[in-house]
Amino acid sequence: MVMKGQASNSWKSTAVKFRMPTAENLVPIRLDIEVDDQKFKDAFTWNPSDPDSEIVVFAKRTVKDLKLPPVFVTHIASSIQSQLADFRSFEGQDMYAGEKIVPIKLDLRVNHTLIKDQFLWDLNNFESDPEEFARNFCRDLAIDDPEVGPAIAFAIREQLYEIAIQSVASARESRISKKGRRGAEYALASKAGSGAVDIVKLFGHKSSVLRKRKEWDVYEPIVDLLSNEEVDALEAREERIAR
Amino acid sequence: MGWFSWDEIHETEEVALKEFFDGSSITRTPKIYKEYRDFIINKYREEPSRRLTFTEVRKSLVGDVCLLQKVFRFLENWGLINFAASSSEGEIPVVGDDERSKVKIEEGVPNGIRVVAMPNSIKPISALPSVGNSGDAADNGFKMPALASYSDVFAELMKHRGLVCGNCGEVCDSGHYKCTKDDLLICVKCFKNGNYGESKSVDDYKFNECFQNSGNHGALWTEAETLLLLESVLKHGDDWELVAQNVHTKTKMDCIAKLIEMPFGEIMLGSVQRKGNSSDLNGNLNNSKQVHLPSAEHQENAKSGVQHDEQTNENELNGDTENEGPPLKRKRIASLLGDDGSLMKQVAHISTMVGPHITAAAAEATIASLCEENSLSREIFDGEDECVTNGLLSPTADYEAKRYLIHFRVLEGEDSEIKERSSQSEDQDASCNKDDIPLTLRIRAAVATALGTAAARAKLLADQEDREVEHLLAIIIGTQMKKLNCKIKHFEHLEMIMKKKHAEMEELEEFLISERISVLQRALSAGVPRWRGHSFVKY
Numbered sequence: 182m183v184m185k186g187q188a189s190n191s192w193k194s195t196a197v198k199f200r201m202p203t204a205e206n207l208v209p210i211r212l213d214i215e216v217d218d219q220k221f222k223d224a225f226t227w228n229p230s231d232p233d234s235e236i237v238v239f240a241k242r243t244v245k246d247l248k249l250p251p252v253f254v255t256h257i258a259s260s261i262q263s264q265l266a267d268f269r270s271f272e273g274q275d276m277y278a279g280e281k282i283v284p285i286k287l288d289l290r291v292n293h294t295l296i297k298d299q300f301l302w303d304l305n306n307f308e309s310d311p312e313e314f315a316r317n318f319c320r321d322l323a324i325d326d327p328e329v330g331p332a333i334a335f336a337i338r339e340q341l342y343e344i345a346i347q348s349v350a351s352a353r354e355s356r357i358s359k360k361g362r363r364g365a366e367y368a369l370a371s372k373a374g375s376g377a378v379d380i381v382k383l384f385g386h387k388s389s390v391l392r393k394r395k396e397w398d399v400y401e402p403i404v405d406l407l408s409n410e411e412v413d414a415l416e417a418r419e420e421r422i423a424r
Numbered sequence: 425m426g427w428f429s430w431d432e433i434h435e436t437e438e439v440a441l442k443e444f445f446d447g448s449s450i451t452r453t454p455k456i457y458k459e460y461r462d463f464i465i466n467k468y469r470e471e472p473s474r475r476l477t478f479t480e481v482r483k484s485l486v487g488d489v490c491l492l493q494k495v496f497r498f499l500e501n502w503g504l505i506n507f508a509a510s511s512s513e514g515e516i517p518v519v520g521d522d523e524r525s526k527v528k529i530e531e532g533v534p535n536g537i538r539v540v541a542m543p544n545s546i547k548p549i550s551a552l553p554s555v556g557n558s559g560d561a562a563d564n565g566f567k568m569p570a571l572a573s574y575s576d577v578f579a580e581l582m583k584h585r586g587l588v589c590g591n592c593g594e595v596c597d598s599g600h601y602k603c604t605k606d607d608l609l610i611c612v613k614c615f616k617n618g619n620y621g622e623s624k625s626v627d628d629y630k631f632n633e634c635f636q637n638s639g640n641h642g643a644l645w646t647e648a649e650t651l652l653l654l655e656s657v658l659k660h661g662d663d664w665e666l667v668a669q670n671v672h673t674k675t676k677m678d679c680i681a682k683l684i685e686m687p688f689g690e691i692m693l694g695s696v697q698r699k700g701n702s703s704d705l706n707g708n709l710n711n712s713k714q715v716h717l718p719s720a721e722h723q724e725n726a727k728s729g730v731q732h733d734e735q736t737n738e739n740e741l742n743g744d745t746e747n748e749g750p751p752l753k754r755k756r757i758a759s760l761l762g763d764d765g766s767l768m769k770q771v772a773h774i775s776t777m778v779g780p781h782i783t784a785a786a787a788e789a790t791i792a793s794l795c796e797e798n799s800l801s802r803e804i805f806d807g808e809d810e811c812v813t814n815g816l817l818s819p820t821a822d823y824e825a826k827r828y829l830i831h832f833r834v835l836e837g838e839d840s841e842i843k844e845r846s847s848q849s850e851d852q853d854a855s856c857n858k859d860d861i862p863l864t865l866r867i868r869a870a871v872a873t874a875l876g877t878a879a880a881r882a883k884l885l886a887d888q889e890d891r892e893v894e895h896l897l898a899i900i901i902g903t904q905m906k907k908l909n910c911k912i913k914h915f916e917h918l919e920m921i922m923k924k925k926h927a928e929m930e931e932l933e934e935f936l937i938s939e940r941i942s943v944l945q946r947a948l949s950a951g952v953p954r955w956r957g958h959s960f961v962k963y
Contacts, residue, residue: 280449282488303451303488314489321477383486384451390459390486400483 197307199271199349202341204310206230208268209338214256221253224335227261229268236261268342276349281305282378285340287402291332293412294324298402301378302337304344311337322404428504433458440498443491451487460485460495468505475509645674645682653679768874784882790875 200206207226214221223243240257243249287298298318303309315333318324382388392400407415427434433454438445444457463485468476478496482489499505645653649671656670657679668676775783 280451282451300482300489301487303491305449306488306490309488309490314493317478317493321479380451384453384456390456391463392484392486394484397483402479402483 197276199274199276199345200307201338202304202307202309202345203338204308205312207338208265209335209342210261210264211339212257212260214253214260216250216252216256219250221247221249221257224332226335226338227265229265229272233262233265236265271346271349274349274353276345280380281344281348282380282383283340283344284378285337287333287336289332289336290407290412290415291329292326293407293409294326294329295405295407296329296333296402299400302341304341304348311335311341318402322402324404428502430462436502437461437498441495443494452491456487457495460487460492461499464496464499465504472508475506649673650682650686653682657683767871768878771875771878784879788879790872 201208206229208229210225210227212221212223237254237258240254240261243257244251244253281304282301283304285300285302287296289296311334312330314337315330318333319330324330384390427436437457441457444452444454447453464476464481467481467484478493481496482492485492496505652671653667653674656667660666660670664676664680667679668674671679674682775786778786
């Protein structure tokens, strides 16, 4: 039986206005621009409360720092703007904020480091901090490359963003169908999201929160250091897939 | 940190991690918190010396990683985990994000440093996998591998006495006789053999000792002087004025210096109060710095037929005992082993620092080398042991070993009573062999025996351990067998019950059938027509 949370603010069981379910409301922005056979890929987080004038400034600075042809400025700026606009379109709406624990998967390559990982994340925890998780990750596994941490944080944010958007849709649904029963919260949770875990099954009275040993491998991070050749091979394959 | 208890959740925990205790979600309950907490602490305690990382535990726990991180941090801050972990591994980057690109944070131990489980271990941190002996000793400038023979070590020193005999051309390593008339030097051997050179006689020669250390104010001590010195020390003890008076030719400082130089000089100084016969030094034994312990109440007979190599042996022995013997504070450079004050303690110390196999090998080799190099020590052992077979040490002859231990104690000058006892027992000993054997040899033999005894005891202990292990193993096997038997009995019991039930079921079936039959019969006899279209009950 779910009781309405009173003690801590970070967990809310009522609907909230849409925002990133993390301590800092940062939007993940991905850039993937190709102009005249020149590619530019990037991924970073943007604070939506920054004034929009900053976008162009940022685009110009990026082009200058990376010595890209000036035509990129407009492309970058417009890409950022459209993604921000998407984000803002959700902002006014209600977001389902019930009990929701989702699996987050990491499968990324940053320069020479390959990372595969899986873990659970509480979508309802509005104090969560992907950056801190990424910092701990890199520290515990002694990862040297300073670009890995931010990449991990970004990947987490992206997935959270995805799920948050979906929960807006589900909140809309629940409003429409007018389901007021408490029990429905769980049903919604399982319907709405990309495979949120079955909370009752995992956390219920009869089960143990200690994971079975055979599943430890699944939830254990794997970090590989690649050689230069492997990196080249992977990059080539990625390009082929992209086309 | 005394508040922690396995069975309970303390207020501190409830306050710090209130998410678990406010009932806001079924994913956060006190039971769940306790499971997380107990798992993490147990995981850490599996190996307290390593630093447990969050990433290691989170794979085994179901739940939001941010929350788990919070629990982990809580436990770490309160010292419930990672309290004994070495802090050199894993630096927590305190720098902010901006600086991170500029500052390279060293995570993990830098190359070339090996982290040791015991931070203050006295073992050398550099990659020195071998026995600590050589490494330790080497550090202190006195390079002597533990198992080298003394001749290896002291060959160098012996060469210093580089005087060559005028007669036979050999190196006078033990001392030489200088002709008072000429400058001719002859070695001891020649002197004994009577090769005094032309037209000279015994009287012309004055004996010169060779010293290992030349820092002796240039004073030469003759045999007579040394004898006088020792006698006076025994008589007068610490009164150096009187001693100097007795030894007319030497000053007070010279006396003290000489006494300290001599092996067991310290012991002498310490045991001066004890009763003891004056030493009876013969010429042979006195060529260098051999000293009788006051406890030695044996008459040393000069062996006329002493071979040359025995002499050298004695000198070597002497040198060796200097090294091996109990505390020679002058010679012994402050070693890693500390001023333990006793050889056995040092040996024990060394053996604790290295593995058991190494210790066993070292002990074996030590005993072997001690006995092999000097056949005389074998004689000692053989001569002593009436009841022991031909052999160096008989590990089973504990009594014998104890006697030798008593000798050894004598060397350390520990207990005068024991000394008396030993001297008495030695007096009773009929074997004259023993008496002839010089003291230092006996000392060496005793040392070897002591070490051997230690080795023997170690073996006994090891055997005992083995037996215990076997015993325990037998108990385990027995218990398993019992368990299996219990299970079998249980199953048999179940089978029996099954059979009974089965039998009952069959009875019931039969009963039912018979009832049916009787009903049918009654029905038939009552004239009820047979049913049509119904088959009889088949069974």
